[in-house]
Amino acid sequence: MAVKGSFVYGVVFSIFLSPSVLHLSNSELIYSVPEELERGSVVGNIAADLGLEGKKLSARNARLNTEGNTVPFVEIDQKSGSLVVSEIVDREELCGSKLSCALKYELILEKPLEVHRITVQIQDINDNAPHFSADRIKLEIRESASKGTRFLLGEAHDADVGTNTVQKYSLENNDHFSLRVNTNTDGGKYSELVLEKELDREQQQELALLLTATDNGTPQRSGTVIIDITVLDANDNVPVFSQPIYKVSLPENCPSGTVVVTVSATDADEGVNGEVTYEFSRLPDKIARLFSLDKVSGEIKVTGQIDYEEESVYELRIQAKDGLGLASNVKVVVEITDMNDNAPTITVQSLSNSIQENTASGTEVGIINVRDKDERGNQEVHCIIPPNVPFELNPSIKNFYTIITKGPLDRELVENYNITITATDGGTPPLSSSKTIYFSISDVNDNPPVFQEQSYSTYVRENNKPGTSICSVKAQDPDFRQNGTVFYDIFPGEVNGVPISSYVSINGDTGVIHSVKSFDHEQFRSFRLQVLARDSGSPPLSSNVTVHIFITDENDNSPQILYPAPEDKSFMTEVVPKAVLSGSLVSKVIAVDADSGQNAWLSYQIVKSTDPGLFTIGVHSGEIRAQRDISESDSTKQNLIISVKDNGNPPLSTTCTVFLIISDDLADVPELKDMPYEQSNSNLTSYLIIALVSVTTLFTSFIILIFALRYCRRGKPRPIFDGAVAIPSGYFPPNYGELDGLGTLRSSCNYDTYLTTGSRTSDFKFVRSYNENTMLASHTLGRSPNDPVEGNELSSGVTEVSLEVGYVLSLK
């Protein structure tokens, strides 16, 4: 047995359906193989026949579409690219008596879609022997039958076709009969007995003859039947059908009981010899279930489900027999007409379930196949998808459609699509079916993070605590997972030559910006930084935003006196002519404040003066003017202690002293000319004096001693103004309560002066003794340790007096 099938011919041609994407080719491969091949036998090498490499087949997801064959019978061996037998084929079971028996397949290749027709023709082998429908054929022949009379013997059946089916009949040698072989309209061969020598019932009442039917196959097969002949006395007629062949058409799905046709045969004989009965001869079981035949009336009725798609033509052979067993045959051809009883079926051949959102328009993402088992118009299928989706259905080869993308996809807008494909056939009424396919759109990092605001600005009070959060930025990225996970960073930059990272830092996950150090409004009032938001895609996308940081002022600088110049070691003394009139400008205090705004708005006030009525100071100008005309009786040495205060909350203040000499002649004040600035131990002296005084008031002096010691521990004693004019205590106002808070005098503090006399002898005049309020005062007049020391430094010299007052009062 030749195992390998032969490749008969192949037609290859290409169709370009859509110029852009599809290269669809359609060719037909036809193989011819004998039936009953072993599993695994090679039918043909499709890879070679299509001019493809064997391994390309699996890469292109080659597969067979069985076109309605319930069993595939052949399959593709992906390794070799061959078509091999997967199931033993019995031609007779598959195709019955049809001469040509072919299995049709579609070979589907993807990327690009190609569909090739494959036809496997199954050739008959002589695997069936002829056989007769019964073991014995009974004939009753009258002895009066004349020479040449023929008796129908019927047809032996052989399931094979062509030369493998019954080709000849032979009859065993006998004296009376010869055999005549005829050919049917459908090519079948049947035999008749021909009487060659009259029978004599008296001589021989019964005969048995062996009839052999043989086919022409290799090997040759045969079947036999015994013809039992009974010799009768009388003559007889054969039943004759009213038509040589009956042809009817029957719609499929007709109900059970529908009359197909009524056959009738008449017999010229009378009585029992003329009674004709009908029966099916040689009907396969499958068909026998579908039709019934009334033995007497010859009426054929439908008894089962007639399905055009299963069988479109039935041939029923009917035998009419008279009472004596003389019979004749007729054929009834029932043609089934198609009804639109099958909705189209949609099968998904391939589908990309996940489509990247940046997939180009026109990309093939799926292949579907629609089929309708019905005929002609009923088979014309029209397939649609909803218009509002970014997909398109492209008719391709025959019943195939490709699904291609149309227009842009955006996962951030639509994450998935359920697309219902509807297929409708052309029948009346049309039938339709639908199938929903699911596409999910997968993410591509196509959205950069976007900040919620165009730019950010924030206000931070100076002297902020390092590490506090000062503002936060937020950017959003609609992409999926890491493609949408945003991280923040600060662009490197400089503020006043210092890397920006030493001022602020950002939390990469939250976008919260922290200060790294304390800001100083006096150093810089604002700065800006660029914050970068970056997603974690690959490659990442980013955007940036500007953050403005404004540092708001706090009142952390006290006023600084520029004039009278504090750093000038010689004492500033203004000489005022005696003839000064009321309202004249005598001097001016000039001060500045490093803060800004209200915190730098200065006001001037005379807090102490030798003659309170004599001079005034402009509250905001700092101009010192005579309040009245100066008279001879006024003291020539005038001392003014001036407080300069800013408008902050709380306010800060500084004091200074202005010395005025009322004289027309500078020579009158020789002491001023070479006044040395002694770093004398005058404060030691003062403590001695304080100790002396404390002896007189025991309790008080003890406490003072303690405070004096404490003062010594505080650091280097400050020099006390020495040798200037003495200011009578009576000129001090009882209190000045406007000043408040840190570093200033409280109204409740009664203080006393211990200024030196003008004699430079460091003698202290005790104007009033310390009282207990002073000692217990809880307010520190000294600066808080945090405060810059410059204030003290600046106020050295002429401002010494006020500072000394402060020190004494701080001796709690």
Ligand SMILES: *[C@@H]1O[C@H](CO)[C@@H](O)[C@H](O)[C@H]1NC(C)=O
């Ligand atoms: C599609 O169907 C699936 C379930 O089958 C559902 O989870 C999804 O939300 C549907 N999508 C749309 C866009 O309707």
Ligand SMILES: *[C@@H]1O[C@H](CO)[C@@H](O)[C@H](O)[C@H]1NC(C)=O
């Ligand atoms: C992120 O985007 C890239 C392409 O830019 C893609 O390959 C990846 O699958 C995406 N990640 C997720 C989690 O979707």
Ligand SMILES: *[C@@H]1O[C@H](CO)[C@@H](O)[C@H](O)[C@H]1NC(C)=O
């Ligand atoms: C910040 O973003 C703008 C566009 O928004 C871009 O032109 C600029 O180059 C970016 N700056 C940096 C430092 O990346």
